[in-house]
Amino acid sequence: QVQLVESGGGVVQPGGSLRLSCAASGFTFSSYGMHWVRQAPGKGLEWVAFIRYDGSNKYYADSVKGRFTISRDNSKNTLYLQMNSLRAEDTAVYYCAKEGVVGATFFDYWGQGTLVTVSS
Amino acid sequence: SYVLTQPPSVSVAPGQTARITCGGNNIGSKSVHWYQQKPGQAPVLVVYDDSDRPSGIPERFSGSNSGNTATLTISRVEAGDEADYYCQVWDSSSDSWVFGGGTKLTVL
Numbered sequence: 001q002v003q004l005v006e007s008g009g010g011v012v013q014p015g016g017s018l019r020l021s022c023a024a025s026g027f028t029f030s031s032y033g034m035h036w037v038r039q040a041p042g043k044g045l046e047w048v049a050f051i052r053y054d055g056s057n058k059y060y061a062d063s064v065k066g067r068f069t070i071s072r073d074n075s076k077n078t079l080y081l082q083m084n085s086l087r088a089e090d091t092a093v094y095y096c097a098k099e100g101v102v103g104a105t106f107f108d109y110w111g112q113g114t115l116v117t118v119s120s
Numbered sequence: 121s122y123v124l125t126q127p128p129s130v131s132v133a134p135g136q137t138a139r140i141t142c143g144g145n146n147i148g149s150k151s152v153h154w155y156q157q158k159p160g161q162a163p164v165l166v167v168y169d170d171s172d173r174p175s176g177i178p179e180r181f182s183g184s185n186s187g188n189t190a191t192l193t194i195s196r197v198e199a200g201d202e203a204d205y206y207c208q209v210w211d212s213s214s215d216s217w218v219f220g221g222g223t224k225l226t227v228l
Contacts, residue, residue: 035217045155045163045206047217059215062121095162105210105217106153108174110162 002026002109004096009114016086016118022079022096022111030054030074033099035107036081038092038116048094049081053102064090086118122211124220131226138194140223142207145188150209152190154183157222158203166205167192194225202227 008020022034036048049070050059058070069082079096093115097107125143132138142152152170155163165174167183170190180195194201207220 037217044204044222045157045208045219047219050217061216100165100168104168105151106165106168106208107155107163108165108168110164112162 002098004098004109004111006094006096006111006114009094009116011117011119012086013120014087014118017082017084018086018116020081020083020094020096020114020116022081024077024079024096024098027098029072029077032102034070034072034079035097035099036070036079037095037097037107037110038090039095039113040089040092043092046092050099051079083116086116088118090116091118092116121214121216122209122218124207124209124218126205126207126220126223128221129224129226131228132194132197133228134197134199136197138197138201138225140192140194140205140207140225142190142192142220143188144190144209147188147190147209148186150185150211152183152185153208154181154192155206155208156201156203157206163206197225197227199227201225 003025005023051070067085071080093113095113096111098109100106100108154167157163170185171183182193204222206222
């Protein structure tokens with residue numbers, strides 16, 4: 001069965017950096033695009049970034065463009081999110097999610113999330 | 121950027137039908153997806169491509185999409201359906217994935 005397990009969250013000071021990881025199993029990771037989606041405490045879902053199955057295309061929400069970088073290592077079945085210049089408003093649970101089918105515009109599996117807290 | 125508008129809350133008695141709307145400019149021309157999120161849990165896909173259901177999702181969950189409004193319909197509502205529901209589309213004009221603000225479904 002499909003499993004997505006995020007890690008790397010924690011407390012970081014404003015302006016700091018953090019790298020999140022998402023370990024995937026139960027499907028052919030190298031065949032699917034992957035997303036990061038976040039949810040601030042008590043708030044709704046916000047899409048953050050997408051990377052194509054082969055890493056050839058990446059898209060970002062305006063709120064993180066220029067600060068966050070999505071990447072993947074298909075040999076390790078792992079998705080990453082490098083977060084730099086963190087702000088208080090980046091505080092959220094970060095989920096990785098798999099695209100439904102290649103080119104699909106929905107997310108069919110989600111991880112349990114990892115909490116990132118930006119605070120001094 | 122594209123905006124999706126959902127009512128903050130919907131209440132329904134057990135056994136009745138709940139309808140959760142998602143408004144957007146000409147949303148009928150887009151594929152709409154719906155997610156259920158219970159407290160402390162990750163979202164779960166319940167309807168994709170306007171009206172298709174993933175395996176394991178009860179037939180009580182259905183969707184429609186036309187004009188400026190998409191609708192998630194939950195028939196014969198059960199206590200276990202109480203959750204937040206989010207609609208989502210892909211905005212081709214900005215290459216971004218957009219969520220509605222979410223609707224809290226309360227089962228009375």
